[in-house]
Amino acid sequence: MRKPYLIEVAQNDQLVVFCPPTFLKDKELTRIAFGSRSIEVDFIAHPDQNDRISISREIQKALHFPNFNTPLHVFFDNHSLIIGPLVGIFTAGFTTLPTEPIGERTLFFSKLLSVNKIVGAFPFIFGEQHIDWDQGIIEGHIFHNDAWETVEVPFPNVIYDRLPNRKSESNPILIKVRDRLQKEYHIPWYNPGFFNKLDIHERLIQDETVAKFLPETLPFTSFSSIETMLSTHGHVFIKPKNGSLGLGVHQLIYDKYNDDYFCRYQDENGVNRLRKFSSLERLMSNVFSNQSLEKMVVQQGINLLRSESRTIDFRVHTNKDDLGNWHVSAIAAKIAGPGSVTTHTRSGGEIKTIEEIFPLEESTLHKERLSDAALLLSNSLDRHVEGIIGEIGFDLGIDRNGDVWLFEANSKPGRTIFSHPGLKDFDLLTRKLSIAFAVFLTEQSLLHPEEIFT
Template sequence: MKNTVMVKELHGETMTVKLPPQLFRTSLGGIGFGTMQLHCSITVHSDNSDVLYMSSDIISELNLPLHRTLHYFIHHDIFHIGPLIGIFTAGFTDSLLRPIGERSLFFAKLLSTEKSVGVCAFVFGAHLINWDEGTVTGYFYNEKEGWTKQNIPLPNVIYDRLPNRRTENHSGIKSIKHRLQSEYLIPWYNPGFFSKWDLYQQLIQDKHLNKYLPETLYQPSFKDIEQMVKKHKHVYIKPANGSLGLGIYQVVMSDEGTYYCRYKDGEENRLQKFSSLKKLISYLFRHKNLDQYLVQQGIDLIRYENRAVDFRIHTNRDENGTWRMTALAAKIAGRGSVTTHLNNGGMIKTLEELFPAKETYEQLNSSLQNTVLQFSQAISERTNGCIGEIGFDIGLDREGHIWLFEANSKPGRSIFSHPKLRMQDRLTRELSMSFAIYLTRLELERQEVHYK
């Protein structure tokens, strides 16, 4: 890895750091880890290695985990090592075996990439911040020891992995987020769940991208739905801030003028017939309000074994801040299902499995990649906060036209259950960590300009 050092303990000296000759600067007078900085003696060693030696008192003061390869950043007279990444979430338990409940495995897999990326990462929550000391009690993970807790400086960067909108909108969480960003100048990435409607309004104005967007209306009246069904013959009514395909209704008008609705009721997929659209809406929304729904143009998707197919595509920004397509899979709807989600009986295929002809595969892969990278750039420029990863739900109609159905700032990872997507699984996790390197460098440079 470029711009990295291996951190080892220096015996027999105090408040001293020894650097490789190629990294030594006479102006250096301190070491930084996370948001903590210590003034110390910085000298040079002659090991002809990329090792940084640090006296035990500095290690203790910084609470620095040893024997790690970390990136370095030289700004002002401080030699910073890291980045130290705090993964912010909620839902902690009292168990050190599963400290974040059912999501512990996800976080363990995420933290397992830190060595290959060259970062130091931990998981924390609002209740674990020690404001008076400027530290946090973080959960660390490694395969040998499992989960451990350790006091650590506040991080260089915070990666937002809050589990849901309700937690995200809690006033206490908002207050903590504001304090960490304003008082400690800590960059915070992937800060919130996207609003489907807000995102649609922003993207529909882009003349290069609006051709990929199905017609969509928010808070539709009955007349709006009626006009959409007459125009497209097929629409989806979905929660404006829903997830996992829950609460979606597919409405189809037949040539005879009757209406069919497909939806999930508990664990069952249902298909019901109505003599009029009015009866359909009255029945399905008898206990609900359309104020929190969208109506979206239905698309005649390509099919596999007579089942609808769409695509889940992940994009991530790397340590240079550049967007990359990191994973692509086809999702095939379950029998009688309104969506392609696995929990509705769907299944996952790779693009090669779906399109074995090399030329067809390469052409479609390139088209999908170009499309999602354009959207990734546009979304990151148009939304508040710093976006480092996006999961797209993309459709392909029978005419070969690409459609964007949804973009998710905290995408699910069900596609990675496919054995041929293990490399993509790891890549998405690695780049979600690598992006912190870019943000740390950017923030230090910003502080340097402000300092001068």
């Protein structure tokens, strides 16, 4: 992490900024900026303070800078000193409750915002209803001194997309807001869009550096294609193209010795089911009678590592840091619940650290394989997917030969794994990095705007 500077508000009304002497070497600074607001000021070197910047109340009001002593990074552009980054976290689902302004996600957002002093950034939460386009200000929600407050801030340096679901993402009003802030105001917008399973597969399969991690995946076209994959692999998964949380996932198994077909899934009551059929046609007509199969993909089944006869897969988080580099920020093992088709906790799955399941040498080897694969996949997605990606959650598996397989990439990964006490430090790391990436984006938008906005 690069060094932030403490920004303090002095009790005077002069248009003067006191700053470290190094800021004035070889620079002719005439303006100070915070987000989209800037003001012409005089700069004077602090005689003995190299770690702070002092602004007056008049400057603070003009910039709409919240009156908190807070550490922030500094950026230089032409003759301007820019303090920030001011990070707008865009979401939906606000309530009128002062203690739960974002409903059941309030706790997550309070934890996300609490990294501000560690990172040296000023993050706030907002929705489309909080924007005053005429005044160029936003009524932002911040978490300060363990309580929620609203403050008026300028338009931010960057925006972190935390829309909660595909429905909000496809809302025409929210799409219009995003397009306007990106195109008219040239604000970098990171982590836009939920991934589509088939689209991601088709993009990655063309990249020879990661194609080896991809199980055979096809759009549903006919029963014969499922028959072919079953005869080759013994079992397949049928999943919604745009699914999440393991909803709608079915495992089809073919017993070639008895010529029977089995389907494992979770019914509408949340009960794990395993049903037997004499033919694939009977299975499909019984289990999928009320489903749109054209919205499904068929994926090769893998014989994965197991713990006490239960399937294991792994959630691997990757994040970009304040230098724009990818890091593996968390790895957790997920063990399928009894009779469950997925490892999700809502289906009885358990979250474990890798060290809880495997001996030390084996766990080290698995973590290396998963980390190497996740970094290759992250860089590949960066190259092949539109938009600015700052974090990814991968669902990976390891088969009995030690090969790694990608089952899903999530552009807005869930946080369930961090309920495990052994993963608390990684919870903090992922939150720190997701905001720290805004430092890099802010700098890039000033130094290389053509790379950000093309």
